[in-house]
Amino acid sequence: MTDIPLDTMAGAVARPRRDIGLKARYAAERRFRIYGVIAISVGLAFLAIMLITIVSKGYTAFWQTTVTLPISFDEKVIDPSGKRATDPSVLIKANYPKLADTALMAKLGIDPSNKPMVMKLKGFLSEGARVQLRDIVAADPSVIGTTRDVNILAAANLDSAFKGQIDLSVDEARRKVSNQQIDWMNKLKADGVMAEHFNTGLFTYGASSRPETSGMGVAIIGSFYMMVIVLLLALPIGVAASIYLEEFAKKNRFTDLIEVNINNLAAVPSIVFGLLGLAVFINFLGMPRSAAFVGGLVLTLMTLPTIIIATRAALAAVPPSIRSAALGLGASKMQMVFQHILPLAAPGILTGTIIGLARALGETAPLLLIGMVAFVADYPKTPFDPATALPVQIYMWANEAERAFVERMSGAIIILLVFLMAMNITAIVLRRRFERRW
Amino acid sequence: MNIMTEQSLENAVGDKMNAKSNEVIKMRGDKVGVFYGEKQALFDVNLDVRQNQVTALIGPSGCGKSTFLRCLNRMNDTIDSARVTGKITLDEDDIYDKNIDVVELRARVGMVFQKPNPFPKSIYENVAYGPRIHGLAKRKSDMDQIVESSLKKAAIWNEVKDRLQEPGTGLSGGQQQRLCIARAIAVSPEVILMDEPCSALDPIATARVEELIDELRQNYTIVIVTHSMQQAARVSQRTAMFHLGYLVEEGATDKMFTNPDDKRTQDYITGRFG
Numbered sequence: 001m002t003d004i005p006l007d008t009m010a011g012a013v014a015r016p017r018r019d020i021g022l023k024a025r026y027a028a029e030r031r032f033r034i035y036g037v038i039a040i041s042v043g044l045a046f047l048a049i050m051l052i053t054i055v056s057k058g059y060t061a062f063w064q065t066t067v068t069l070p071i072s073f074d075e076k077v078i079d080p081s082g083k084r085a086t087d088p089s090v091l092i093k094a095n096y097p098k099l100a101d102t103a104l105m106a107k108l109g110i111d112p113s114n115k116p117m118v119m120k121l122k123g124f125l126s127e128g129a130r131v132q133l134r135d136i137v138a139a140d141p142s143v144i145g146t147t148r149d150v151n152i153l154a155a156a157n158l159d160s161a162f163k164g165q166i167d168l169s170v171d172e173a174r175r176k177v178s179n180q181q182i183d184w185m186n187k188l189k190a191d192g193v194m195a196e197h198f199n200t201g202l203f204t205y206g207a208s209s210r211p212e213t214s215g216m217g218v219a220i221i222g223s224f225y226m227m228v229i230v231l232l233l234a235l236p237i238g239v240a241a242s243i244y245l246e247e248f249a250k251k252n253r254f255t256d257l258i259e260v261n262i263n264n265l266a267a268v269p270s271i272v273f274g275l276l277g278l279a280v281f282i283n284f285l286g287m288p289r290s291a292a293f294v295g296g297l298v299l300t301l302m303t304l305p306t307i308i309i310a311t312r313a314a315l316a317a318v319p320p321s322i323r324s325a326a327l328g329l330g331a332s333k334m335q336m337v338f339q340h341i342l343p344l345a346a347p348g349i350l351t352g353t354i355i356g357l358a359r360a361l362g363e364t365a366p367l368l369l370i371g372m373v374a375f376v377a378d379y380p381k382t383p384f385d386p387a388t389a390l391p392v393q394i395y396m397w398a399n400e401a402e403r404a405f406v407e408r409m410s411g412a413i414i415i416l417l418v419f420l421m422a423m424n425i426t427a428i429v430l431r432r433r434f435e436r437r438w
Numbered sequence: 439m440n441i442m443t444e445q446s447l448e449n450a451v452g453d454k455m456n457a458k459s460n461e462v463i464k465m466r467g468d469k470v471g472v473f474y475g476e477k478q479a480l481f482d483v484n485l486d487v488r489q490n491q492v493t494a495l496i497g498p499s500g501c502g503k504s505t506f507l508r509c510l511n512r513m514n515d516t517i518d519s520a521r522v523t524g525k526i527t528l529d530e531d532d533i534y535d536k537n538i539d540v541v542e543l544r545a546r547v548g549m550v551f552q553k554p555n556p557f558p559k560s561i562y563e564n565v566a567y568g569p570r571i572h573g574l575a576k577r578k579s580d581m582d583q584i585v586e587s588s589l590k591k592a593a594i595w596n597e598v599k600d601r602l603q604e605p606g607t608g609l610s611g612g613q614q615q616r617l618c619i620a621r622a623i624a625v626s627p628e629v630i631l632m633d634e635p636c637s638a639l640d641p642i643a644t645a646r647v648e649e650l651i652d653e654l655r656q657n658y659t660i661v662i663v664t665h666s667m668q669q670a671a672r673v674s675q676r677t678a679m680f681h682l683g684y685l686v687e688e689g690a691t692d693k694m695f696t697n698p699d700d701k702r703t704q705d706y707i708t709g710r711f712g
Binding site: 250251319321322323324325326327328329330331332335339340344 | 511513516518541542543544545548549551553555556557558567568571572618621622625
């Protein structure tokens with residue numbers, strides 16, 4: 001029974017199959033897929049390592065240890081001679097740290113006359129307590145003579161110790177926090193007086209030599225000014241240039257040359273733009289150093305090629321049939337461009353602009369050259385005042401040695417990355433939503 | 439040169455034979471040549487377009503029929519390298535004269551393209567755009583009137599009257615093409631140029647557009663480029679045969695399809711080449 005089908009089969013397979021290299025082809029495809037998976041895995045692994053490192057180092061920066069103390073705004077300390085009505089500077093110069101120290105000693109039950117113990121207390125509260133209390137009094141002088149609870153910042157070392165970042169097994173003489181301070185810290189923690197709060201100061205403070213009172217306020221404002229300047233200058237100039245080149249200019253050698261040069265400009269290292277800004281805007285035109293305005297101009301130069309290239313691509317992507325339709329109805333070239341081409345190209349232009357802005361937001365090198373790497377404690381009131389920028393702030397904190405600054409640097413990186421991701425996601429969403437409407 | 443003289447002779451004879459009192463020459467091409475850069479695409483074309491008639495331009499691909507059509511409303515101006523020689527008149531006005539504004543010309547000579555190309559806007563906006571840029575309607579009610587009558591003339595009103603605010607790109611291919619015809623009619627042109635208007639449509643949509651072309655002939659002068667011999671025979675009164683950039687033969691459609699003078703026309707029509 002089984003022989004018969006076998007025979008017929010043998011008859012059917014009379015023609016030998018050609019070897020057309022199928023095995024080798026499929027093997028090549030499998031190899032290529034494996035290479036691809038490996039490449040992507042390596043990329044993802046590095047991304048994961050980077051994010052995990054930054055987040056694990058940086059998330060604590062968003063928390064700040066404070067000591068809640070009942071501060072008695074004693075008139076004898078703040079204004080011993082009673083001159084504040086005639087001389088307001090008394091309130092500025094008063095010995096505010098003494099108020100905080102007195103309250104802390106009362107809390108811990110330390111006798112103020114016990115000098116060695118008082119000395120050990122030094123460095124427990126932040127020097128920033130002076131500014132904290134001064135601001136309260138300056139805002140409302142009527143607090144003098146009353147007592148109210150204030151969250152006084154703990155010093156950076158105590159903040160680190162509180163977060164468990166200081167290795168207590170190290171010999172006391174070789175670490176920055178003494179055993180006595182640790183005991184006090186644990187006592188205050190048990191009382192619920194010392195606790196971590198969300199660190200709003202990270203977003204509001206300017207530059208400071210003390211980690212606990214330094215923040216990115218100035219950098220955020222500086223970066224914001226620069227982004228506004230880049231948007232106001234680069235977008236109109238870039239779009240106008242692209243429209244002219246793409247729609248109006250005759251295609252000849254000269255426009256080819258311009259196109260090549262724009263593409264080259266997009267590839268110029270950013271530090272060169274920084275040198276250009278230094279030479280032209282500051283040295284030649286005499287604009288102020290460290291100012292967000294000059295930073296904005298330099299970043300505008302850097303962003304222009306990106307916006308021009310993106311805009312030209314968006315304009316060229318509008319189908320020729322739309323142009324013919326408009327022209328065929330008797331629209332002028334101007335009407336065709338502004339009533340049909342530009343609205344259709346707008347999503348692409350917007351996407352390019354946002355990506356250009358995101359690149360400008362993360363740019364550091366040119367800003368270093370025009371002096372935006374500066375110690376700026378006060379908010380810049382106008383774009384012409386000294387300011388820093390987010391990536392420059394990261395650069396400056398990276399140069400500091402203290403543990404608390406490393407933490408803040410990582411926190412700043414997280415904030416910058418969040419900004420950049422938000423911008424890029426906006427760009428992607430816009431592209432998805434508006435692409436190919438015809 | 440030989441072809442030239444023969445052809446002019448034929449034209450002259452044809453004109454006399456078909457001359458009727460109501461036949462007015464709307465547009466006239468006189469020794470029209472077109473260059474794309476160094477390359478010449480069209481050679482000394484003499485062709486008349488008669489008022490209220492459909493003139494079909496036929497010939498194999500690349501023969502210059504679309505090029506000639508695009509000369510009639512100066513769409514070739516949009517190509518940097520294109521250069522037009524000779525003379526084209528519209529009601530005795532030289533349309534390549536410096537005094538003729540190209541925008542005004544295109545308002546008088548409308549165009550419908552091969553691929554339906556409605557703007558990605560509402561149906562209403564598609565039709566209203568032309569009248570708006572030319573300031574043809576002062577009030578909203580006037581514009582509504584123009585939109586409605588244009589859509590009615592293009593035989594698409596009944597299909598879209600309830601969804602004028604929906605995008606024109608959402609219509610079917612045949613509806614889109616009729617919308618484009620409505621859009622061209624809306625600016626009240628004198629001549630409508632159609633560049634293979636049915637090549638992207640199915641036979642049913644094609645039949646509707648062909649019917650429409652026949653109706654439009656009452657009010658407009660139409661020049662149509664087509665690859666379909668049957669279409670030329672169905673819709674046109676005059677046919678012009680192009681080959682390799684030359685006008686081979688021009689005459690009444692009946693005569694062209696039954697008894698052409700030129701062998702190339704005969705071969706093309708009977709399907710021996712092209």
